[in-house]
Each structure stands twice: as structure tokens, then as C-alpha cells.
Amino acid sequence: MKEFTYVITDKEGIHARPAGELVKLAKTFSSNVSVLKDGKKADAKKVFGLMGLGAKQGMEITVQVEGDDEDAAVAALETFLKENL
Amino acid sequence: MAENVSGKKLIGKTVYNGITMGKVLVLRGSQEQVRRTKITDAEQEIERVHGAVANAQQQLGALYDKAVKEVGESSAAIFEVHQMMLEDDDYLDAIYHVIRTEMVNAEYAVAITGDNFADMFAGMDDEYMQARAADVKDISARLIRNLSGQGGVDFSSMEPSIIVADDLSPSETVQMDKEKILAFVTVHGSTNSHTAILARMMNIPALIGVPVDLDEVYTGMTAIVDGAAGEVIFEPTVVQCNEAEEKIRNDKEKLRLLQELKGKKNETSDGRRIDIYANIGSVSDVGYVLENDAGGIGLFRSEFLYLGRDNFPTEEEQFQAYKQVVQTMGKKKVIIRTLDIGADKQADYFELGKEDNPAMGYRAIRICLKQPDIFKTQLRALLRAAAYGNLSIMYPMIISAEEVKQIKAIVAEVEQELKQNEIPYRIPEQGIMIETPAAVMVSDELAQLADFFSIGTNDLTQYTLAIDRQNQRLEDFYNPHHKAILRMIQMVVDNAHKCGKWVGICGELGADTALTETFVNMGVDELSVAPPMVLKVREKVRAM
Numbered sequence: 001m002k003e004f005t006y007v008i009t010d011k012e013g014i015h016a017r018p019a020g021e022l023v024k025l026a027k028t029f030s031s032n033v034s035v036l037k038d039g040k041k042a043d044a045k046k047v048f049g050l051m052g053l054g055a056k057q058g059m060e061i062t063v064q065v066e067g068d069d070e071d072a073a074v075a076a077l078e079t080f081l082k083e084n085l
Numbered sequence: 086m087a088e089n090v091s092g093k094k095l096i097g098k099t100v101y102n103g104i105t106m107g108k109v110l111v112l113r114g115s116q117e118q119v120r121r122t123k124i125t126d127a128e129q130e131i132e133r134v135h136g137a138v139a140n141a142q143q144q145l146g147a148l149y150d151k152a153v154k155e156v157g158e159s160s161a162a163i164f165e166v167h168q169m170m171l172e173d174d175d176y177l178d179a180i181y182h183v184i185r186t187e188m189v190n191a192e193y194a195v196a197i198t199g200d201n202f203a204d205m206f207a208g209m210d211d212e213y214m215q216a217r218a219a220d221v222k223d224i225s226a227r228l229i230r231n232l233s234g235q236g237g238v239d240f241s242s243m244e245p246s247i248i249v250a251d252d253l254s255p256s257e258t259v260q261m262d263k264e265k266i267l268a269f270v271t272v273h274g275s276t277n278s279h280t281a282i283l284a285r286m287m288n289i290p291a292l293i294g295v296p297v298d299l300d301e302v303y304t305g306m307t308a309i310v311d312g313a314a315g316e317v318i319f320e321p322t323v324v325q326c327n328e329a330e331e332k333i334r335n336d337k338e339k340l341r342l343l344q345e346l347k348g349k350k351n352e353t354s355d356g357r358r359i360d361i362y363a364n365i366g367s368v369s370d371v372g373y374v375l376e377n378d379a380g381g382i383g384l385f386r387s388e389f390l391y392l393g394r395d396n397f398p399t400e401e402e403q404f405q406a407y408k409q410v411v412q413t414m415g416k417k418k419v420i421i422r423t424l425d426i427g428a429d430k431q432a433d434y435f436e437l438g439k440e441d442n443p444a445m446g447y448r449a450i451r452i453c454l455k456q457p458d459i460f461k462t463q464l465r466a467l468l469r470a471a472a473y474g475n476l477s478i479m480y481p482m483i484i485s486a487e488e489v490k491q492i493k494a495i496v497a498e499v500e501q502e503l504k505q506n507e508i509p510y511r512i513p514e515q516g517i518m519i520e521t522p523a524a525v526m527v528s529d530e531l532a533q534l535a536d537f538f539s540i541g542t543n544d545l546t547q548y549t550l551a552i553d554r555q556n557q558r559l560e561d562f563y564n565p566h567h568k569a570i571l572r573m574i575q576m577v578v579d580n581a582h583k584c585g586k587w588v589g590i591c592g593e594l595g596a597d598t599a600l601t602e603t604f605v606n607m608g609v610d611e612l613s614v615a616p617p618m619v620l621k622v623r624e625k626v627r628a629m
Binding site for chain 2: 011017019020023024043045046047048049051052054056
């Protein structure tokens with residue numbers, strides 16, 4: 001398993017559109033991808049759960065990836081977060 | 086059932102004139118009761134959910150494509166999000182769980198699950214997330230419609246229809262083929278609603294506040310909508326039909342005569358001329374401008390780029406939109422009004438907060454001068470687009486010459502940046518809106534700084550008469566032809582002409598044909614009106 005943390009810089013946080021794009025990206029990998037915030041854990045392949053975290057600007061999230069393509073997934077997710085959130 | 090409404094006149098509030106007769110298409114809200122029934126085969130019920138989801142995915146995909154074309158990618162994204170919500174396993178598993186454990190029908194399971202998820206969002210301490218409850222309800226309602234076969238309103242094969250509904254949302258109207266809408270009749274809605282704006286643009290009758298019981302009308306029945314009389318008649322009698330047909334014939338004849346005015350000059354019999362331009366609010370409205378032979382666009386409300394989304398439009402997005410419009414209009418003038426947000430036009434991401442008196446609040450140019458980053462992004466896009474056609478800029482809600490000087494300083498900064506980065510641009514003609522009594526009183530000073538004036542009579546009237554147009558109790562006091570307003574217009578025209586500048590009118594008064602002659606006599610140079618009014622005003626001018 002691999003994990004990394006990221007602090008949201010986008011003013012709106014993980015709202016509908018970026019959440020949807022994140023799900024789209026996570027689904028391209030076979031690994032399990034989870035996003036954690038304040039002890040709450042959401043499956044990054046499910047848009048409701050992800051939005052339900054209520055992650056806003058300035059908050060830290062932890063991304064956990066576990067599976068065969070976890071290296072590629074971590075790289076892609078980190079890039080996505082930096083560019084979009 | 087239908088006997089109750091047959092032949093009876095129902096009176097509503099007119100949003101747009103015109104008369105039409107045709108088949109009714111009733112759109113029902115999603116609030117309809119979902120029945121709970123016991124089932125015996127859970128897997129068969131789950132199979133039905135799969136079918137409904139697949140249909141919904143297809144519908145949303147089509148909606149997305151249509152919305153991208155008509156309102157742009159950013160506004161269309163919501164339909165893509167809806168698609169993802171429908172793929173969410175938590176949501177689907179919850180539905181299956183209800184079906185299996187309670188042995189109930191799919192419709193009921195979807196309704197319960199939708200409510201639960203909506204409650205989850207509604208309970209979050211974040212306004213944006215709270216608003217997502219509406220999205221959950223929306224997708225659940227879509228599934229229920231598909232399940233119960235009420236998804237039957239297939240807009241792609243819609244016949245020409247009179248749309249009857251409780252109220253209409255943009256997501257509903259975007260699905261309709263605009264060519265096939267004969268009229269709008271709604272129980273609720275306001276004269277400023279999306280539907281109202283659409284009706285004015287499309288030149289079709291529209292009534293709101295009509296006390297019609299949606300249980301008593303049905304799709305396929307005949308109705309007459311008479312905008313001028315403010316009435317709708319369901320299942321009209323033969324006599325009523327004949328009367329309506331005659332009115333429709335007269336209307337058509339008038340319209341035909343108006344069409345003959347296309348290509349003709351806006352000139353009085355003694356050779357005086359006035360320009361007649363059109364007011365529009367989105368890129369797709371440009372078609373109506375050309376179709377009605379307007380001489381240009383006198384007011385292009387740039388708010389469409391900012392509203393109905395959740396973050397600021399980028400410079401590139403704005404540049405592309407402006408460029409498309411000026412290129413489509415060729416040599417004709419396109420006057421783009423900078424951002425006029427605030428008052429009744431709100432976008433959450435501006436974080437404007439609630440004001441006691443928004444019409445006199447933090448809005449329009451005041452936001453732009455206080456938050457120059459927002460303003461500069463728009464100015465850069467405008468200056469760049471100006472290189473591609475006959476674009477002019479106009480600034481709203483000005484009260485002093487100092488403001489115009491500040492604007493000019495910001496424009497100079499933007500120009501410097503563009504020049505340094507070697508980005509093509511042009512400094513276009515820049516005018517100001519005269520919509521405050523203060524601007525009228527100092528119009529002599531303003532005329533030295535601005536290239537032109539455009540009088541916004543809606544706000545000018547409300548500020549001058551101290552009458553809130555939304556307050557129905559004041560209707561008896563409201564006189565749009567008040568002498569004070571007409572004197573102000575004369576004063577503005579005189580001050581502008583002394584400096585060799587031109588003056589237009591872009592408020593509702595500009596389209597008031599009872600005043601066309603007065604305006605020409607005052608020396609007004611241009612009138613900007615809703616596209617379907619262009620030829621009517623031209624007719625009036627030519628009859629002088």
C-alpha cells in the first residue's frame with residue numbers, strides 16, 4: 001500500500017465537478033483508492049462518498065492506494081490534485 | 086375531469102404577447118407521490134433498476150452534448166456529474182438493499198434512497214454541499230420517471246406544443262427543440278425567470294401565475310394562449326377557436342408586413358435616422374439578432390458567462406465567447422457590457438453576502454473597482470476579442486467621473502500587459518451606462534471621458550422615482566413615461582452631443598413604441614431592444 005497527503009488549495013474544495021473528475025481518474029486503475037479526511041474514509045471511485053467528505057480549502061487529505069498499479073495511480077492522482085485542487 | 090376547464094378562460098400574468106393555438110404538452114414536477122407496493126421477485130425488480138439507470142445514462146449523455154453546444158462546457162458539466170452519481174455503488178447498493186430486505190417496488194426503493202442521500206447532503210455544514218441535495222433528488226426523480234414509464238416526454242420527437250407546467254427549470258427548457266415551442270404557460274415563475282427571457286427572445290406568448298390545476302389538463306388537449314389578453318383557454322369552443330384563428334391571421338399578416346421591412350432603413354419620412362440594435366444575453370442569441378435584421382448588438386449582457394456555474398470564467402473562455410460573437414456579427418457593432426452582477430443576479434462564488442438593499446448595493450462596476458483582478462480578466466478578454474471585430478465596451482452603474490478615470494487607468498494597465506506579452510489586442514470604443522440620477526446630473530463631465538452613453542432606463546426609472554419594480558403595491562404609483570425620466574434623457578442627449586458623443590437607450594423604454602417618436606425628436610442616436618421588437622420599432626420610425 002502507498003499513501004500520500006495533500007492540502008486542498010482550491011477555494012471550493014472537492015465539489016461536484018472535480019470530485020467527478022477524480023472518480024473518473026481513479027476508475028482507470030485497478031487498485032483500491034481511498035481518500036481520508038478527519039478520520040472519515042471514502043472510496044475515490046464513488047462520487048457521493050468523496051463529496052461527502054466535505055474537504056475544503058486548507059484541509060489535509062490522505063490518499064491511500066493499494067493494488068497492482070499503485071505506483072502509476074499515486075503518480076497520476078498526485079498530479080491531478082496539484083493541478084485541479 | 087377535463088370538463089371543468091373546457092372553454093373556461095384562465096387569467097395569468099403576461100410575460101410576452103402574441104397568440105397561438107395548438108396541442109398542450111403538460112410537464113409534471115417530480116413531487117408526484119410514489120406508491121409503495123409489495124413484490125415477490127426482488128431480482129426482477131433490480132433488473133428494472135438496471136434498465137432505468139442505463140436509460141438515464143443515455144438521456145444525460147444526450148443532455149450533456151446538447152448543453153455543451155447551447156450553453157457551453159462549464160454549464161453542461163452538471164449532467165456529467167449526474168452520470169457519475171448514477172454509477173455510484175453506494176447509491177445503487179442502497180437501492181438494491183431496500184428492494185431485497187423490504188420486498189418493495191423499485192420506484193419506492195429509489196425514492197427512499199434518494200431522500201436519504203439528499204438528507205445527508207442537506208445536513209452538511211456547507212452551503213455548496215447542501216445544494217447538492219437537489220442533484221440527488223434530480224437523479225432519483227429521473228430514475229423514477231424511467232421506471233414508471235413517465236420518462237415518456239421524449240423531447241427529441243416533440244411536436245409543436247404549448248408547454249404547460251408548474252414552473253420550468255433551465256435543465257428542462259434546454260432539452261426542448263426551440264422551434265417547436267408554441268407558448269409557455271406556468272403556474273409559478275417570475276417575469277425575470279429563465280422562461281420569461283426565453284419567450285421574449287423567441288417571440289412566443291408566455292403567461293405565468295396561471296391558476297391551472299395540472300390534474301385537470303393533459304398532454305394532447307387543445308388550448309389557446311393569448312398573451313395580449315393574458316389568458317389561456319383549454320378545450321376551446323368552436324366560437325373561441327374561430328376568434329383565435331382570426332387573431333392569429335391578423336398577427337401573421339402584421340408579421341408578414343414587418344418582414345418586408347427587413348433591409349430597409351430606420352428613417353423617418355423627413356430623412357432623420359436612428360440606429361436600432363438588439364439586446365442579448367448569450368452567444369446563442371446572436372441568431373435572433375441577425376434574423377430580425379438588427380443593425381448591431383446594443384447590449385450584450387456578459388453575466389451569462391458568470392452565472393450558473395461555481396467558479397470564475399477564465400480569460401480564455403471569455404475571449405472565445407466574445408470573439409465568436411464579434412466574428413459572427415461581421416462589421417456590425419457589438420457593445421458588451423462588463424459584468425453586472427449583484428442585486429438580483431447572484432453567483433455564490435462571488436461571496437457577496439446578503440444585503441438589505443441590493444439594488445443600491447455592492448454590484449456591477451463597484452465590484453470591478455474593488456476587486457480589480459476579476460475586472461482585469463474580463464478586460465483582457467475584451468481587448469483581445471476587439472482585435473477580431475467591431476467590439477465596444479460599456480461600463481454599468483457609473484455615478485462619477487472619478488470612477489471612469491479609475492477604469493481608464495485599469496484599462497491602461499491591461500493594455501501594457503498585453504503589449505509586453507505581444508498578444509494581439511485593440512483598444513475599442515468605451516462607453517458608460519447612464520442608469521443613476523447622479524450620472525445624469527454630471528453627464529456633461531462624463532461626456533468628456535466616455536466615447537458614448539447608453540441609458541439604462543429600468544434602473545434609472547427605479548432610482549429616480551424611488552419605486553421598487555418588484556413591489557406590486559406600488560404599481561399605481563409607477564409611471565414609466567414620467568416627465569422626470571424624459572427630461573433626464575433629454576439632458577443626457579444634449580450633454581453628449583455638445584461633446585460630439587452619441588447616445589443610445591437600452592432599457593425597456595427603448596422598445597416602447599409609444600415613445601419612439603419622442604426619442605427620435607429628442608435626438609437619441611440608437612435604440613437597443615429585444616430582437617423581436619427591432620422591426621416593430623423600425624415600422625414606427627418609418628411611419629413618422
